[in-house]
Amino acid sequence: MEIASKYDPxxxxxxxxxxxxxxxxxxxxxxxREPYTIVIPPPNVTGVLHMGHMLNNTIQDVLVRRARMQxxxxxxxxxxxxxxxxxxAKVVNMLKERGIEKRDLxxxxxxxxxxxxxxxxxxxxxxxxxKLGASCDWERTSFTMDEPRYESVIKVxxxxxNKGLIYRGVRxxxxxxxxxxxxxxEEVIYKESHGKLFYLRYYVEGESIKATEENxxxxxxxxxxxxxxxxxxxxxxxxxxxxxxxxxxxxxxxNGRSVKVPGVGRSVKIxxxxxxxxxxxxxxxxxxxxxxxxxxxxxxxxxxxxxxxFNDNGTLNEHGMQYAGMDRFACRKxxxxxxxxxxxxxxIEDYTNKVGHSERTDAVIEPKLSAQWFMKMTxxxxxxxxxxxxxxxxxxxxxxxxxxxxxxETIKDWCISRQLWWGQRIPAYYLPNHxxxxxxxxxxxLELANQKFPGVCSSVDDLRQDEDVLDTWFxxxxxxxxxxxxxxxxxxxxxxxxxxTNDLITGPDIIFFWVARMIMAGEEYMKEVPFKNVxxxxxxxxxxxxxxxxxxxxxxxxxxxxxxxxxxxVRMGMLLTAPAGNDLPFDESICEQGRNFSNKMWNALRLIKxxxxxxMEQPEVCRLGLDWMRNRMNQALEEIERDFEQYRLSEALMAxxxxxxxxxxxxxxxxxxxxxxxxxxxxxxxxxxxIFDQLMRMLHPFMPFVTEEIWHMLKERGxxxxxMVADMPKAQKADxxxxxxFAAAQEVISGVRGLRxxxxxxxxxxxxxxxxxxxxxxxxxxxxxxxxxxxxxxVSDKVDGALSFMVGTTEYFVPMSQNxxxxxxxxxxxxxxxxxxxxxAGVMKKLSNEKFVNGAPEAVVAKERQKQADAEQxxxxxKAQIASLS
RNA sequence: GGGAGCAUAGCUCAGCUGGUUCAGAGCAUCUGCCUUACAAGCAGAGGGUCACAGGUUCGAAUCCUGUUGCUCCCACCA
Numbered sequence: 001m002e003i004a005s006k007y008d009p010x011x012x013x014x015x016x017x018x019x020x021x022x023x024x025x026x027x028x029x030x031x032x033r034e035p036y037t038i039v040i041p042p043p044n045v046t047g048v049l050h051m052g053h054m055l056n057n058t059i060q061d062v063l064v065r066r067a068r069m070q071x072x073x074x075x076x077x078x079x080x081x082x083x084x085x086x087x088x089a090k091v092v093n094m095l096k097e098r099g100i101e102k103r104d105l106x107x108x109x110x111x112x113x114x115x116x117x118x119x120x121x122x123x124x125x126x127x128x129x130x131k132l133g134a135s136c137d138w139e140r141t142s143f144t145m146d147e148p149r150y151e152s153v154i155k156v157x158x159x160x161x162n163k164g165l166i167y168r169g170v171r172x173x174x175x176x177x178x179x180x181x182x183x184x185x186e187e188v189i190y191k192e193s194h195g196k197l198f199y200l201r202y203y204v205e206g207e208s209i210k211a212t213e214e215n216x217x218x219x220x221x222x223x224x225x226x227x228x229x230x231x232x233x234x235x236x237x238x239x240x241x242x243x244x245x246x247x248x249x250x251x252x253x254x255n256g257r258s259v260k261v262p263g264v265g266r267s268v269k270i271x272x273x274x275x276x277x278x279x280x281x282x283x284x285x286x287x288x289x290x291x292x293x294x295x296x297x298x299x300x301x302x303x304x305x306x307x308x309x310f311n312d313n314g315t316l317n318e319h320g321m322q323y324a325g326m327d328r329f330a331c332r333k334x335x336x337x338x339x340x341x342x343x344x345x346x347x348i349e350d351y352t353n354k355v356g357h358s359e360r361t362d363a364v365i366e367p368k369l370s371a372q373w374f375m376k377m378t379x380x381x382x383x384x385x386x387x388x389x390x391x392x393x394x395x396x397x398x399x400x401x402x403x404x405x406x407x408x409e410t411i412k413d414w415c416i417s418r419q420l421w422w423g424q425r426i427p428a429y430y431l432p433n434h435x436x437x438x439x440x441x442x443x444x445x446l447e448l449a450n451q452k453f454p455g456v457c458s459s460v461d462d463l464r465q466d467e468d469v470l471d472t473w474f475x476x477x478x479x480x481x482x483x484x485x486x487x488x489x490x491x492x493x494x495x496x497x498x499x500x501t502n503d504l505i506t507g508p509d510i511i512f513f514w515v516a517r518m519i520m521a522g523e524e525y526m527k528e529v530p531f532k533n534v535x536x537x538x539x540x541x542x543x544x545x546x547x548x549x550x551x552x553x554x555x556x557x558x559x560x561x562x563x564x565x566x567x568x569x570v571r572m573g574m575l576l577t578a579p580a581g582n583d584l585p586f587d588e589s590i591c592e593q594g595r596n597f598s599n600k601m602w603n604a605l606r607l608i609k610x611x612x613x614x615x616m617e618q619p620e621v622c623r624l625g626l627d628w629m630r631n632r633m634n635q636a637l638e639e640i641e642r643d644f645e646q647y648r649l650s651e652a653l654m655a656x657x658x659x660x661x662x663x664x665x666x667x668x669x670x671x672x673x674x675x676x677x678x679x680x681x682x683x684x685x686x687x688x689x690x691i692f693d694q695l696m697r698m699l700h701p702f703m704p705f706v707t708e709e710i711w712h713m714l715k716e717r718g719x720x721x722x723x724m725v726a727d728m729p730k731a732q733k734a735d736x737x738x739x740x741x742f743a744a745a746q747e748v749i750s751g752v753r754g755l756r757x758x759x760x761x762x763x764x765x766x767x768x769x770x771x772x773x774x775x776x777x778x779x780x781x782x783x784x785x786x787x788x789x790x791x792x793x794x795v796s797d798k799v800d801g802a803l804s805f806m807v808g809t810t811e812y813f814v815p816m817s818q819n820x821x822x823x824x825x826x827x828x829x830x831x832x833x834x835x836x837x838x839x840x841a842g843v844m845k846k847l848s849n850e851k852f853v854n855g856a857p858e859a860v861v862a863k864e865r866q867k868q869a870d871a872e873q874x875x876x877x878x879k880a881q882i883a884s885l886s
Numbered sequence: 887g888g889g890a891g892c893a894u895a896g897c898u899c900a901g902c903u904g905g906u907u908c909a910g911a912g913c914a915u916c917u918g919c920c921u922u923a924c925a926a927g928c929a930g931a932g933g934g935u936c937a938c939a940g941g942u943u944c945g946a947a948u949c950c951u952g953u954u955g956c957u958c959c960c961a962c963c964a
Binding site for chain 2: 003005006007172190197228229230231232275276277279280281284285286287288292293294295296297353354367399400402403406407410508511543545576577582583584585587589590592593595596597598599600602603604605606607608609610648650651654657658665666669670673676677750753754756757758760762763764846849850851852853854855856857859860861863864866867
């Protein structure tokens with residue numbers, strides 16, 4: 001059989017993915033097997049695959065494929081998220097490009113466009129996942145806004161409302177002036193920004209107060225004034241008080257007085273409250289209850305007037321006086337200019353503070369008073385915290401427990417309404433009498449309205465449904481349940497079988513948004529955790545350590561990478577540098593290692609398939625080598641199984657990699673490889689194929705394509721066979737003694753090769769080897785072959801005129817035909833002697849310490865004594881050699 | 887401002903309950919090799935005061951304290 005000399009993933013990957021699809025191997029239905037379930041963290045429906053997805057989904061696929069091969073009924077449910085803000089923004093932009101403004105459309109018209117857009121551009125990301133090899137059950141593909149999920153959300157909203165956990169209220173919320181919607185606290189990102197601190201003059205009303213050294217009052221020809229510092233001078237338009245600390249001696253005289261808001265002229269009261277930090281600024285704080293959460297709280301406390309100066313889009317409204325209609329930032333500039341001209345600014349300082357930005361639109365958040373829907377979180381959070389504390393759900397790495405705990409303990413109510421159209425519309429209906437009813441449909445709402453308020457409504461037309469939609473996370477928090485229709489049909493066969501799911505793979509950035517809330521939903525609706533393990537991936541960064549982002553343009557296109565290195569190569573590259581929870585500095589070149597590995601295995605296949613097989617007796621070298629390899633494989637399997645238990649996937653992959661490359665290719669294949677032109681015996685051939693087969697199965701979860709290809713080329717397979725559903729090899733007991741002996745033999749081989757190398761001799765040069773000391777003789781045939789020896793012999797005395805090396809305390813001699821460089825050899829020996837003597841001195845120091853000998857455990861002391869004996873023996877040997885050389 | 891975490895070879899990281907798996911792996915580097923499976927390769931080699939300073943201990947990369955430097959999360963100081 002002619003096999004191409006280089007492995008070409010492009011054809012192979014396409015072929016096998018199609019094959020798996022045709023065989024329907026990804027699909028799962030409940031049966032008597034143990035289930036293994038993963039639900040995908042649904043990517044944004046209009047998103048495209050980025051490196052974070054690659055990492056995340058590779059890990060999921062590894063776990064799912066492994067579970068499947070372990071005989072579990074593996075089900076990986078894919079789907080997408082409607083991402084209300086992001087998607088709606090995209091649709092709005094798309095419409096704008098076509099000359100259509102959202103405000104000119106009715107809700108229904110807009111939704112029609114939005115759905116069209118979703119159908120057209122949505123789900124690209126799921127297609128891309130196939131290129132990666134993702135073994136998702138595509139028949140189960142879901143969308144957070146498809147009918148079952150939509151209905152589930154509505155049902156849950158009604159239920160929580162009826163339980164009294166959802167309420168509507170006027171609160172200070174985070175307002176996104178670009179998306180024109182409220183946001184939850186979690187959707188606000190605080191960024192450091194360089195701004196200014198403006199010191200404004202507020203003149204005291206009525207009788208002026210004399211400025212003194214002690215008080216904070218200043219004076220000029222216009223009267224006495226106090227100075228108030230602010231970062232947002234435009235908000236003075238909404239000022240309704242100035243606050244100072246009651247115990248601040250500078251301002252005691254202000255008690256009961258009023259000041260004039262600069263430029264505005266409004267007279268506002270001085271209030272006294274301990275909230276004020278006397279150290280900051282001038283110790284006087286202007287109060288704008290409509291535009292700052294703290295001011296709002298103080299406003300409530302002192303019954304201050306609330307003047308909202310902004311429109312929803314961040315421009316000034318009619319309270320903005322001459323600035324009405326201006327954008328808030330333009331207004332800030334203008335107002336500063338105007339106040340400066342009026343001499344109302346004392347000074348301006350540079351100032352750095354944190355400013356909230358919208359997670360989705362990056363607009364600067366405006367605290368805004370508005371009517372929103374909230375969910376009470378305190379009680380539900382307690383239960384959700386408990387299951388993590390009790391390790392019913394395990395976090396990997398565990399440190400995220402701390403983060404989780406902290407958030408859960410300080411949790412606040414969740415603002416769940418969004419002023420958008422793309423999403424689940426809140427099923428609250430307002431009656432003409434301003435009462436509200438909550439029901440799953442308008443018809444049910446009418447029924448309810450008639451029950452509660454007889455005679456108010458005559459038809460559904462009298463009901464006005466709330467205009468808002470729900471936060472996207474209010475649908476994704478149900479994902480592990482709603483995917484199996486567990487909300488609408490509790491106790492159905494699917495939810496009973498697949499829930500709770502096993503592993504959740506996600507980024508730590510959505511631990512609050514999503515992970516925590518899913519746990520809450522699980523407790524509330526299933527009385528059971530939604531998953532048993534959460535594996536937090538790291539963040540993919542570029543090699544400079546920056547987060548990969550579209551705006552920086554530092555993110556490689558995953559599809560291009562796959563084309564260049566093969567999906568297997570990219571998968572391996574990602575996994576190798578990504579221990580759980582660690583950020584991974586991604587460099588394209590790590591994919592090379594994966595590609596090279598595919599090629600390595602490919603060439604191993606070429607070697608084996610190129611051999612001529614003959615029915616003949618199995619040579620000893622082959623028998624020994626194969627026997628060793630089986631033990632070595634079991635040893636590695638045990639290690640890999642342990643790694644998987646601890647979710648140490650990179651370690652598991654590295655162990656597999658070394659097993660294949662080093663043990664299988666470099667040692668076993670070199671051992672059993674017949675000399676050129678010679679055949680191999682059938683037994684060895686069959687066995688090496690069997691081992692190769694097992695190796696491919698071990699590796700398949702990591703590198704699904706190349707392993708399937710090789711697996712099929714190894715031997716004839718049935719028409720419908722696939723490695724995907726072959727058995728995962730299981731660790732058997734390994735013979736430790738045999739492995740240790742072989743390791744010693746390997747050292748001998750390396751020793752001989754090293755000598756040859758250091759003398760600049762060709763590998764073809766044959767040597768004789770003489771051994772003084774204990775030596776694993778059973779492997780001599782392998783040593784002879786791999787070290788290219790003409791003779792191997794045990795001796796009781798050292799051999800003169802030979803180069804030597806030691807393995808443990810055993811001396812190995814290689815006679816050299818050519819002259820030995822005595823000087824160099826002596827120098828080397830001297831150095832080794834020095835080192836060993838130093839080593840012995842250290843050991844002796846310990847052993848001569850009574851406290852050590854008495855205090856340390858018996859075994860430790862025994863080990864030290866053994867070290868001493870070995871070192872002494874070694875020193876003697878080195879000295880003897882030095883003597884014979886000089 | 888509060889909390890969490892990290893610091894081990896040039897890079898990315900292992901190193902469990904202190905003691906031969908204690909200084910390791912992969913990549914990178916260096917030196918030889920086109921040795922008919924593989925130069926996307928083979929053989930060999932070099933490379934670390936385990937951030938710093940103390941302490942506990944017979945013994946510390948490992949435990950404790952402090953210092954420095956990073957990272958992340960949370961928080962309404964204008």
